[in-house]
Amino acid sequence: MSENWEPKIVTFVCNWCTYAGADLAGTSRFKYSPNIRIIKTPCSGRIDPMFIVAAFEKGADAVLISGCHPGDCHYNEGNYNARRKFIMMRRLLSELGIDNERVIFAWCSASEGIKFARLVNEVSEKIKELGPFDEYHNLDQEER
Amino acid sequence: MKELIAKAKELLMNKEVDLLIGYQSAGEKKAKPLLIKNPDDADKLVFNEYCLSNLVTYLNRPDIKALSKVAVVAKGCDIRAIVVLLSENQLVREKIFIIGMTCDHVMSPDGTEENIKCSYCKVRNPHLADVVIGAPIDERISKETVVRHEDIEEFNKKTKEEKWNFWKEELSQCIRCYACRQVCPLCYCERCIVDFNNPQWIDTRSNPRGNFAWNIVRALHLSGRCIDCGECERVCPANIPLMLLNRSLQEEAKDKFDWEAGFDPEAQPPLTTFRKEDDEEFIR
Amino acid sequence: MAEQYIDYDKAKEMLGNLTKNSEIEVFGPVKKGNDTFISKLNQNSELSFDYFITVNSIKEALLPRFEPILKYRINHNGVTLEDLPPVKPLVVFxxxxxDASSLPLMKKLFNWDFKDEFYLERLKKVIIxxxxxxxxxxxxxxxxVGGSPRNETGSDVLLERVCSTGWKAKAISEKGKNFLKENSNFFNAKLTPEKGYPKIAEKDIPVVFDSKKIKTWIENNFESPLWEEFGANCLSCAACTFVCPTCHCFDITDDASMWKGVRTKNWDACTLPYFTKHASGHNPRSQSYQRYRxxxxxxxxxxxxxxxQVSCTGCGRCSRVCEAGVNILDILKRIDKEATKGGK
Structure with a gap:
């Protein structure tokens, strides 16, 4: 690990709660670590588990996924459906030997700017401890 | 066997079905699928403990789907696949005629011992059929039994690193022939995600990266649906233990959603629904 | 030169020795489950010599499952092509x-209208x-199809079993002669030929069809309803083509990101449903029997x-690997029978 290494954390957030929460963190001038790359989706239910795989393939060291709290979904039940998908994805990843600490799920509402900032800081610290996800990145072999 | 042949002849002779899918002998201790339209060919039909194939997979083939009615010879475990297909609106019940076979066990693919899947089979007697052939067989375990797979338990004793290295080694041998997909009775997508190239979700190269992505998506698309027929693992020309992934997701579905696929065509599949009290300990 | 023998231990030693050299690629038989595969060897590979036939063919050594054919980087000065890794010498054991008799067949194809430098370069550098x-x-x-259990076509060295743990070596080509000379310290096992080896002779595998008749029948019976019967069981996977020593179809894919990219040659197969799908959505071979035909x-x-030449070496791998029970030999025998009967 080079000394200047900083983790890349791809962050999928829903449009209605967490994205607004992240926005609030910004407008309230809460400081949080710059390791995340936010990708906005309509709803946490839109987050296909393939997004996680694609993020790791493209160099992410961790994936952070966040949506509305249960009961708050703009589409009523998108986050409930997402939760079931994530349960399955987590089991599959742990079965494959992929550290579940590299895929983080959270609920974060539009008013929880401070929670968002804290969450990002905690996750960044954790991933800094774990180091780069070289195991996955090194799968991209061009030769046999 | 006589009863099966007679029934097949009757169905084909009376034009009740256009096609009958059953088993024929493929030499000593082997059987293979038999697709017949002519009643005279029904004499080739066999049924024994070497009839491993899950013939339900043929019901998804476009040319067979286009027929007006098809009869299929199915063991209890195969019928579970029909149940899933029905609950996902992929089959029309009236268009298939299920010849259910009572079955105590089938043999392992190498023909030497009882197949591992039979030790926790709950459907030795077909649970959905138009006609049942064979004497009723005592079920060894009840419907309520929570199945725990020894191989998964054993596998989960490994550390993260050991698991990762195990799968890296196994999956690097995948040649991406897609036999697992083609043989799976529940892989019916008209266009598989791996055949899309815009956007290209899955690397089509059979390098470790592409193989991981492919096997993750395959297992995940079967989560809460896999009926444990074991066909993917049996046909894999690289002998990759694919059922380890499938079975662990079956256990997860049972633990978290109290769900076992393939028993009730009316029940809502677990990943199309939710409960408010679903596990969310892992969510921060 | 005196007769040269090699036994299991020496063969293991020789291959282990060769794998130490990172400048060459070594392929050999490795057991997995009940089956044996020709795999790329590394220091930890556990070799196994007690097998009847490997599941896969040696094709993989010369025509990799995936292979970069072009690599580039983009920077502010434009696009720069990167050097591809050099083709390493290979030993395929x-x-x-x-297997070996497929190589002259494949050479014809890859040396045809377009010269596939990757394949030809490997073919030049390989010891079979x-x-x-x-x-x-x-x-x-x-x-x-013109082969035999002791056919020398395509091989550089042919090993013939003389006892339960060893073989007699015979150099077929100049390359093979040199290889035996360079590795003579491994080909010096003292073996006494045992009775009963080799166990089979050419006559044990009878000629069961006439490929000329089959060609004529195929030419005249494209629309025959028999094809539907032959391909009835086919589930359209690519297992048969990927284990086949002579199937050679490939696909070219691009994997590109903002600043770099690689173009790769990948295996593809005519039995897969999307092989012939047009951009319009039309698929001329939409049904599995058409693809099998x-x-x-x-x-x-x-x-x-x-x-x-017939592009089949009679190894029977496709039949062994097909779990849907499509058996090429049964089909060829049936065509032969039809051709004899019909006289066409």
């Missing part, structure tokens, strides 16, 4: 004569050490038109 067949099963039919016709008719 443990194929059967039905074939083990003559000592067993057979009901799927073998090499003699019907293509596979047989290509091997037994079209290839002969182009290169004068």
């Amino acid at each position: 443990g194929g059967r004569p039905c 050490i074939t083990i003559a067949c000592d067993e057979m099963d009901e799927n073998c039919f090499c003699t019907s 293509q596979r047989i016709s290509h091997k037994y008719s079209y290839y002969i038109d182009l290169f004068g």
Whole structure:
């Protein structure tokens, strides 16, 4: 690990709660670590588990996924459906030997700017401890 | 066997079905699928403990789907696949005629011992059929039994690193022939995600990266649906233990959603629904 | 030169020695489950010599499953092509004569209208050490397509079993002679030929069809309802083509990101449903039997038109690997029968 290494954390957030929460963190001038790359989706239910795989393939060291709290979904039940998908994805990843600490799920509402900032800081610290996800990145072999 | 042949002849002779899918002998201790339209060919039909194939997979083939009615010879475990297909609106019940076979066990693919899947089979007697052939067989375990797979338990004793290295080694041998997909009775997508190239979700190269992505998506698309027929693992020309992934997701579905696929065509599949009290300990 | 022998231990030692050299790629038989595979060897590979035939063919050594053919980087000055890794010399140990005899066939194709430098370069640098067949099963039919259990075509060195743990070596080509000379310290086992070896002779594998008749029948019976019967069980996976020593179809894919990209040659197969799908959505081979017909016709008719030879070595791998029970030998025998009967 080079000394200047900083983790890349791809962050999928829903449009209605967490994205607004992240926005609030910004407008309230809460400081949080710059390791995340936010990708906005309509709803946490839109987050296909393939997004996680694609993020790791493209160099992410961790994936952070966040949506509305249960009961708050703009589409009523998108986050409930997402939760079931994530349960399955987590089991599959742990079965494959992929550290579940590299895929983080959270609920974060539009008013929880401070929670968002804290969450990002905690996750960044954790991933800094774990180091780069070289195991996955090194799968991209061009030769046999 | 006589009863099966007679029934097949009757169905084909009376034009009740256009096609009958059953088993024929493929030499000593082997059987293979038999697709017949002519009643005279029904004499080739066999049924024994070497009839491993899950013939339900043929019901998804476009040319067979286009027929007006098809009869299929199915063991209890195969019928579970029909149940899933029905609950996902992929089959029309009236268009298939299920010849259910009572079955105590089938043999392992190498023909030497009882197949591992039979030790926790709950459907030795077909649970959905138009006609049942064979004497009723005592079920060894009840419907309520929570199945725990020894191989998964054993596998989960490994550390993260050991698991990762195990799968890296196994999956690097995948040649991406897609036999697992083609043989799976529940892989019916008209266009598989791996055949899309815009956007290209899955690397089509059979390098470790592409193989991981492919096997993750395959297992995940079967989560809460896999009926444990074991066909993917049996046909894999690289002998990759694919059922380890499938079975662990079956256990997860049972633990978290109290769900076992393939028993009730009316029940809502677990990943199309939710409960408010679903596990969310892992969510921060 | 005196006769040269090699036994299991020496063969293991030799291959282990060769794998130490990172400048060459070594392929050999490795057991997994009940089956043996020709795999790329590393220091930890556990070799196994007690097998009848490997599941896969040696094709993989010369035509990799995926192979970069172009690499580039983009920076502010424009696009720069990157050097591709050089083709390393190869040693392929443990194929059967039905594997090796595919190489001259494949050479014709890759040396045809377009010269595939990757394949040809590998072919130039490869040492093929074939083990003559000592067993057979009901799927073998090499003699019907001009092969034999001890066929030398395509091999550089042919090993013939003389006892339960060793072989007699015979150099077939100049390359093979040099290899035996360079590695003479491994080919000096003191073996006494045992009685009963080799276990099978050419006559044990009878000629069961006439490939000329089959070609004529295929030419005249493209629309025959029999094809539907032949391909009835096919589930359209690519297992048969990927284990076949002569199937060679490939696809070219691009994997590009903002600043770099690689173009790769990947295996593809005519049996896969999307192989012939047009951009319009039309698929001329939309049904599995049509794709299976293509596979047989290509091997037994079209290839002969182009290169004068049947593109099948009779190894029977496709039948062994097919769990849907499509058996190429049964189909060829049936075509032969039909052709004899119909006289066309």
